[in-house]
Amino acid sequence: xxxxxxxxxxxxxxxKQFDICIIGGGIAGITLSMYLKKSLNILLLEAGGEDxxxxxxxxxxxxxxxxxxxxxxATRARWLGGSSNLWGGWFAPLSSxxxxxxxxxxxxxxxxxxxxxxxxDKEARSIVDLPxxxxxxxYQGWTDIIEESDKNLNGFKFKWSSPPTNFRDKYKSKLVNxxxxxxxxxxxxxxITLSDNLSSIKKIEIKNYKGALFNTNAKIYILATGGIxxxxxxxxxxxxxxxxxxxxxxxxxxxxxDHPHFMIGSYITDDHISKIFSSxxxxxxxxxxITFLTPSxxxxxxxKVLNFGLRVEPSLKAYSHTQSFRDKLKxxxxxxxLSESIVKKFRGTLDCWTDGDIRISAEQAPNPKSRVTIGSExxxxxxxxxxxxxxxxxxxxxxxxxxxxxxxxxxxxxxxGRVKIDDWVLTENAxxxxxxxxxxxxxxxxxxxxxxxxxxxVVDKNQKVFGMDNLYIAGSSVFPTxxxxxxxxxxxxxxxxxxxxxxxxxxxx
Numbered sequence: 001x002x003x004x005x006x007x008x009x010x011x012x013x014x015x016k017q018f019d020i021c022i023i024g025g026g027i028a029g030i031t032l033s034m035y036l037k038k039s040l041n042i043l044l045l046e047a048g049g050e051d052x053x054x055x056x057x058x059x060x061x062x063x064x065x066x067x068x069x070x071x072x073x074a075t076r077a078r079w080l081g082g083s084s085n086l087w088g089g090w091f092a093p094l095s096s097x098x099x100x101x102x103x104x105x106x107x108x109x110x111x112x113x114x115x116x117x118x119x120x121d122k123e124a125r126s127i128v129d130l131p132x133x134x135x136x137x138x139y140q141g142w143t144d145i146i147e148e149s150d151k152n153l154n155g156f157k158f159k160w161s162s163p164p165t166n167f168r169d170k171y172k173s174k175l176v177n178x179x180x181x182x183x184x185x186x187x188x189x190x191x192i193t194l195s196d197n198l199s200s201i202k203k204i205e206i207k208n209y210k211g212a213l214f215n216t217n218a219k220i221y222i223l224a225t226g227g228i229x230x231x232x233x234x235x236x237x238x239x240x241x242x243x244x245x246x247x248x249x250x251x252x253x254x255x256x257x258d259h260p261h262f263m264i265g266s267y268i269t270d271d272h273i274s275k276i277f278s279s280x281x282x283x284x285x286x287x288x289x290i291t292f293l294t295p296s297x298x299x300x301x302x303x304k305v306l307n308f309g310l311r312v313e314p315s316l317k318a319y320s321h322t323q324s325f326r327d328k329l330k331x332x333x334x335x336x337x338l339s340e341s342i343v344k345k346f347r348g349t350l351d352c353w354t355d356g357d358i359r360i361s362a363e364q365a366p367n368p369k370s371r372v373t374i375g376s377e378x379x380x381x382x383x384x385x386x387x388x389x390x391x392x393x394x395x396x397x398x399x400x401x402x403x404x405x406x407x408x409x410x411x412x413x414x415x416x417g418r419v420k421i422d423d424w425v426l427t428e429n430a431x432x433x434x435x436x437x438x439x440x441x442x443x444x445x446x447x448x449x450x451x452x453x454x455x456x457x458v459v460d461k462n463q464k465v466f467g468m469d470n471l472y473i474a475g476s477s478v479f480p481t482x483x484x485x486x487x488x489x490x491x492x493x494x495x496x497x498x499x500x501x502x503x504x505x506x507x508x509x
Contacts, residue, residue, distance in 0.1 A: 001175075001176060001181075001182060001183065002050075002080075002172070002175055002176055002183045002184075002185060003182070003183070003184050003185070004049070004184075004185050004186055005184045005185065005186045005187040005206070005208040005212075005214075006049075006186040006208045006209055006210055008184075008208070008212075011214055012184075012214070013206075013214050013215065013216035016216065017217055017218065017219070018041050018042065018043040018182075018216070018217070018218040018219070019040040019041045019042065019218060019219050019220065019507055020036060020040050020041070020042045020043070020218055020219070020220050020221075020222065020502070020507075021042075021043045021045065021204065021216070021217075021218035021220070021221045021222070022042065022043070022044045022045065022221075022222045022224060022474075023045050023189045023204075023221065023222065023223050023224060023225055024045070024046070024047070024082065024223065024224035024225040024226070024229075024474075024475075025044055025045070025046030025047075025048075025080050025081070025082065025183065025185070026077075026081065026082020026083060026084065026167065026224065026225075026226065026475075027081075027082055027083070027084050027167055027475075027488060027491055027492065027495075028082075028224040028474040028475040028491055028492075028495045029044060029046075029082070029222075029224040029474070030044075030081070030082075030167045030171050030175070031127060031167075031492055031495045031496065031499075032222060032224065032474060032495050032498065032499055033175070033178075033181050033183075034171065034174065034178075035495075035496055035499035036499050036502060036503060037503050038178070038180050039180070040180060040507075041180055041182075042180055042181045042182070043182050043183075043184070043216065043218060044175070044181060044182070044183040044184070045183075045184055045187040045188075045189065045206065046079070046080050046183065046184070046185045046186075046187060047059070047078055047186070047187065047188045047189070047225070048077075048078040048079030048080065048185065048186065049079055049080065049185050049186050050079065050080050050168070050172075050185060051079055052077070052079055052085075053079070055209050055380075056078045056079060056186070056209070057073055057077075057078050057079075058073060058379070058380070059073075059078065059188070059379045059380065059381060059383075060072055060073035060075075060076055060078055060228075060229070060386075061073045061379070061385060062228075062232075062375075062385045062386030062387060062388060063375060063377075063385065063386070063387045063388070064387075064388045064389075064390070065387060065388070065389050066370065066388060066389035066390035066391050067390045067391065067392060067432060067434070067439075068434030068435055068439060069258075069388060069390050069439065069440065070439070070440070070442060072228065072386055072388060075228075075442045075444070076226055076228070076229070076442075076444075079168075079185075080168045080172070080185055081166055081167040081168025081169070081171075082167065082226070083226070083442075084164070084165060084166050084167040084168070085166060085168060086442075087164045087165075087166075087488065088164055089128075089163045089164030089165070090485075090486050091128075091485055091486040091487075091488045091489040092485040092486075092489060093114075093117070093121065093485070093489050093490065093493070094114065094117075094483040094485065094490050095114070095294075095297070095307065095483060096113070096114045096297070097297045097300060097307065098110075098114075098307060098363070098481055098482075098483035099112065099113050099114050099481075100113075102300075102301075104304040104395070105306065105365055105366070105395065105481070106365070106366065107255070107365075107366035107368070107456075107480070107481075108365075108366065108480070108481050109480065109481075110450060110480050110481070111450060111451055111452040111460070111461040111480075112450075112461050116497065117490065117493040117494065117497065120492075120493040120496040120497055121493065123496055124489055124492040124493050124496065127165070127492055128165045128488070128489070128492065129163070129165050129170075184206075186208050186209055187206050187208065188206065188207050188208070188209075188381050189204055189205070189206060189223075189225075189233060190205045190206065190207045190213075190381050190382060190383060191204065191205035191237060191239070192204050192205070192237045192245060193205075193240075194240050194241070194245070198240060198241060198467075199467065199468060199469050200468060200469040200470045200471075201217075201218075201221050201468070201470055201471055202217065203215050203216065203217040204216060204217070204221070207381055207382075209380075218470075219470060219507045220470045220471075220472070220502060220505070220507055221470060221471050221472070222471075222472045222473070222474050222498070222502075223471065223472070223473045223474070224473070224474040224475050225475075226444060226475060226477070227256070227443070227444025227445050227446070227447055227475060227476050227477040228256075228372055228386055228388070228444045228447065228477075230447060230448050230473055230475065230477040231252050231253040231256075231372045231447035231448060231477060232253075232372060232374060232383070232384075232385075232386050233383070234246050234247060234252045234253075234448070235247065235252055235253055235372075235373065235374045235384075236374060236383045236384055245465070245468075245471070246448070246458050246459075246465040246466065246467070246468065246471070247458075248454070248466075248467065249454060249455055251368075251448075251449070251456075251457060251458050252447065252448060252458055253371045253372035253373055253447050254368045254369075254370075254371045254446075254447070254449075255366050255367065255368055255370065255371070255446035255447065255449050255480075256370045256371050256372050256388065256389075256390060256444070256445075256446055256447050257364040257366065257367075257370065257443075257444075257445045257446040257479075257481075257482050258364060258390065258440040258441055258442070258443050258444065258445070259361050259362060259363070259364065259440060259441040259443050259482065259484060259486075260360070260361070260362050260364060260392070260396065260400075260432070260439070260440060261359060261360070261361050261437075261438040261439060261440055261441050262359065262360055262400065262432065262433055262437055262438070262439070263357060263358070263359050263422060263433070263437055263438075264358055264359065264360050264400060264403070264404045264421060264422055264425050265357070265358045265404055265408070265419050265420055265421040265422050265425070266354035266356065266357050266358065266419070266420050267312075267354065267355060267356055267357075267358060267411060267416075267417055267418065267419045267420070268354060268355050268417050268418055269355045269356075269416060269417040270415055270416060270417045272415075273416055273417060274355070291311070291312045292309045292310070292311060293309070293310045293312060293407070294307070294308065294309045294310070294484065295307065295308060295403070299406075303402045303406075304395075304398075305395070305398060305399040305402045305403065306362055306363040306364070306365055306395060306396065306399040306484075307362070307363040307483050307484045308360055308361065308362040308363060308399055308400075308403050308484045309360070309361045309362070309484045309485065310358060310359070310360055310403060310407055311358070311359040311360070311361065312356065312358055313356050313357045313358070313359065314355060314356040315354065315355060315356050315357070354420075355417070358404070358407070358419065359438070360400055360403055360404070361441060361484055362396065362399055362400065362403070362484055363399070363481065363482050363483055363484045364392070364396055364482060365393050365395045365396055366446065366449075366480065366481055367391055367392070367393050369389070369391045370389065370390055370391040370392075371388075371389050371391075371447075372386055372387070372388055372389075372447050373386075373387045373389070374386060374387060375387045390440075392432060396432075397432070400425050401425055401426065404419070404421045404425050405421065405426075407419065408421055441486065443476065443482070443486060443487050444476065444477070445476040445477065445479040445482050445487060446476075446477065446479055446480070446481075446482065447477045448465075448473045448477040448478055449477075449478060449479065449480045450463065450478045450479070450480055451480060454466035454467065457480065458473070458478075459472070459473050459478050462498070462501045463478055463494070463498050463501075472498065472502070474491075474494070474495055474498055475491055475495075476490070476491050478494070
């Protein structure tokens with residue numbers, strides 16, 4: 001059943017013990033509750049309601065002191081279903097190289113391999129309503145072009161995507177009807193009490209938005225509140241561990257990563273390519289016009305770069321272009337600094353000389369200086385708010401540069417046209433762009449990273465917090481590295497694996 005803790009007058013947790021307590025009713029939390037054994041008595045706590053509310057969303061407010069980033073209360077959905085309520089549906093599995101240690105990427109390497117997650121591929125597809133066969137969006141024009149030229153594009157290959165799945169809409173009735181699941185909305189985790197030896201959770205404190213406090217206990221706890229919130233909560237709970245729970249080695253909150261999303265250039269197409277586009281029926285939806293290209297492992301290793309995805313985005317103008325390649329090239333060469341600056345400022349809204357844009361969505365190298373901490377300001381629940389310090393390293397900028405330069409060379413070599421790379425990409429010490437660029441993917445990762453050793457991470461290969469007997473963490477905060485694709489598919493694969501691990505545990509008292 002689903003109950004609203006704001007409307008509860010008596011203590012619903014009195015004299016009750018649950019087998020499993022899942023904190024967070026988003027993608028990871030709901031998936032876990034569905035795939036744990038039905039013989040387990042499960043408590044699912046969602047901090048928000050069934051729909052958006054300012055009261056709940058405001059708790060996510062925080063401060064950013066690093067690279068320009070989104071307002072923190074706008075990057076996640078704090079109601080049932082979590083950020084699946086905002087999700088656009090673009091995702092794919094991580095690549096094998098994303099799991100491996102790379103000598104040119106410090107702190108890289110997972111304690112598991114891609115093969116450990118592959119068995120969950122089919123079920124993950126079912127969860128997000130993806131057909132068994134990859135169904136790439138109908139990339140109008142580019143599919144034909146790629147097939148006409150080298151299919152591997154000298155190290156670049158095609159990627160796929162999917163429609164979104166809203167977990168609240170899909171699973172609400174199942175949460176209501178599953179007799180072993182008790183779900184409370186507007187139920188905020190506000191404190192954790194550990195055992196005397198600090199090796200397990202004894203009880204947790206829950207607060208509603210009216211200020212009422214409740215205590216409950218379970219045999220196993222799973223924290224699944226998101227890549228920033230997982231770290232913020234652990235850092236706040238410091239009454240017994242002065243640095244916060246799981247933070248003996250000062251790693252909780254470190255290695256915060258997102259996928260940098262930047263415009264890196266524009267292109268014009270050759271005459272024979274323009275003819276292909278002009279023969280296509282125009283689909284005005286943005287996501288139906290883009291093509292994802294990603295590098296091969298050989299490309300990454302040879303150039304010592306991170307993984308990335310190039311989004312090649314034809315403008316609507318490309319489908320009705322009458323100007324010849326020669327004239328377009330002349331326009332580019334003759335454009336003065338003033339006109340170029342105007343184009344950059346209004347690109348996407350003006351009918352300018354380009355046939356399209358090139359954006360990058362890249363892996364971010366693990367960086368301990370890129371981190372989540374807490375400040376002195378508190379939210380309405382009494383918890384200290386987030387301070388985010390998003391930082392980049394030299395290899396991140398090198399990846400942007402190599403990706404754009406090699407793609408530009410390829411574009412010309414394949415007689416597709418010409419690419420103009422933006423100045424900031426090529427300039428050695430130029431700062432990375434801020435708004436109005438897209439900046440990032442709103443993918444919060446790395447703040448409670450998985451590792452083989454407690455000196456290198458917060459959770460072990462089974463996502464259990466080092467030094468704790470009954471606390472696990474779910475979601476992308478456990479990713480040691482990020483690849484370049486949206487994390488949703490990998491989150492689901494890992495959550496199914498976590499469910500198998502917990503189902504195999506003997507949790508009898």
